Amino acid sequence: MRAVYLLLSLCCLIAVGCDDDIGAGHLLGSLEIADCEDGEPARYICEAGALDTCEALSLDFDFFALDQLGDAARMTMQRGGQVLGRTDGVLFEVRDLRLLRGRLGQSIPVGPERNVRIGLALFELCPDTTQSFDITGSVVFDALGVERGDRVAGRIERLEVRDGRSRDGLPGPVRGFLRGQFDFVLQIGPPYQRFSR
Numbered sequence: 001m002r003a004v005y006l007l008l009s010l011c012c013l014i015a016v017g018c019d020d021d022i023g024a025g026h027l028l029g030s031l032e033i034a035d036c037e038d039g040e041p042a043r044y045i046c047e048a049g050a051l052d053t054c055e056a057l058s059l060d061f062d063f064f065a066l067d068q069l070g071d072a073a074r075m076t077m078q079r080g081g082q083v084l085g086r087t088d089g090v091l092f093e094v095r096d097l098r099l100l101r102g103r104l105g106q107s108i109p110v111g112p113e114r115n116v117r118i119g120l121a122l123f124e125l126c127p128d129t130t131q132s133f134d135i136t137g138s139v140v141f142d143a144l145g146v147e148r149g150d151r152v153a154g155r156i157e158r159l160e161v162r163d164g165r166s167r168d169g170l171p172g173p174v175r176g177f178l179r180g181q182f183d184f185v186l187q188i189g190p191p192y193q194r195f196s197r
Contacts, residue, residue, distance in 0.1 A: 023062075023064050023182070023183055023184020023185060024060075024061070024062075024181075024182075024183055024184070025060070025061040025064065025077040025090075025180065025181060025182035025183070025184070026058070026059060026060045026061060026180050026181060027057070027058075027059045027061070027090055027156070027178055027179075027180040028054070028055045028057065028058050028059075028178065028179055028180060029044075029051075029054055029055075029056070029057050029159075029176055029177050029178035029179055030044060030045050030046045030051060030054045030056050030057065030176045030177050030178075031044050031045075031056075031057045031161060031175060031176030031177075031178065032044070032045060032175045032176060033122060033125075033126050033129055033131050033175070034129065034130075034131045034163075035126075035128055035129050035130055035131065036125070036126035036128065036129055037126060037127060037128050038128065039128070042125070042126055044056035044057035044176070045176075051158075051177045052158070052179075054177070057176070057178070059079070059088055059125075060079075061077040061078055061079055061089065061090075061182070062079065062080065063076075063077070063078050063079070063080055063081045064076065064077050064078075064152070064182065064184040066146065066152060066186060068097070068146045071096050071097050071098055072093070072094060072095055072096065072097065073092075073093075073094045073097055073146065074091065074092065074093050074094075075091070075092040075094070075152065076089055076090070076091050076092070077089060077090050077182050077184075078090070078121070079124060084121050084123075085121070085123055086123055086124065087121070087123060087124045088121060088122050088123065088124045088125050089121045090118060090119070090120060090121075090156075090180070091118065091119040091120075091121065092116060092117070092118055092139070093116070093117045093118075093119070094115060094116050095115050095116075095117075096115055097144075097146070099115050100115075100116075100141060100144060103141070104141055104142060104143065104144065105140065105141075105142055106140065107138045107139075107140055107157060108138060108139055108140065108141070109136075109137075109138050110135065110136060110137050110138055110139050110159065111135070111136040111137075112134060112136075116139060117135075118135045118137075118139070118156070118159065119133075119135070120133050120135065120161070120178075131163075131164075131175075132163070132164030132165055133161050133162065133163070133164050133175065134161075134162040134163070134164045134171065134172065135159050135160070135161050135162075136159065136160050136162075137156070137157055137158055137159035137160055137178075138157040138158070138159075139154060139155070139156050139157060140154050140155050140157060141153070141154040142154050142155075145186060146186070147186065148186055148187065149185060149186065149187075150185070150186045151183070151184070151185050151186075152182065152183075152184055152185075152186065153182060153183040153184070154181070154182060154183075155179070155180065155181045155182075156178065156179055156180040156181070156182075157179060158177055158178075158179055159177065159178045159179065160174060160177060161174070161175045161176040161177065161178060162174050162175060163175055
């Protein structure tokens with residue numbers, strides 16, 4: 001899985017990014033991460049009745065990238081412009097941008113077999129983790145441009161995060177619930193296009 005994140009983050013860094021004054025994003029919620037550090041799990045947990053307001057896990061992002069590959073796109077929001085395999089971030093993969101046309105402001109389903117998939121990288125927060133997640137839920141795009149100066153904005157609605165290690169074909173246990181927001185303007189080239197540091 002780490003190799004997949006490294007490959008995808010390299011693709012993202014080729015395209016576009018933004019500085020702190022051009023965008024903002026965050027991820028909030030409740031999450032349990034296996035083997036976080038030195039074999040110990042990390043638990044960012046809220047009470048069951050507080051899931052919609054839970055901020056036990058709170059990540060702010062200051063680097064954004066969008067890479068369009070034909071009709072597909074990959075979007076990353078992360079901490080810093082280094083390779084995603086060394087930091088914390090959220091990776092969006094859109095299989096077909098055409099299917100999002102006319103759906104701005106609408107709730108779009110997220111999942112492994114959906115047009116939009118979301119991956120979670122927590123390599124700074126939990127450097128030793130080998131955790132695999134299955135993430136389902138929904139996301140809303142309020143703006144989704146792909147050219148220089150275009151705005152990309154939206155919110156991650158409630159995501160259910162399950163252990164991605166299937167047992168006997170059954171879904172893994174629920175590990176958390178997340179939500180978030182993103183809003184940035186696409187910029188191309190120096191100083192917006194950052195590389196691993």
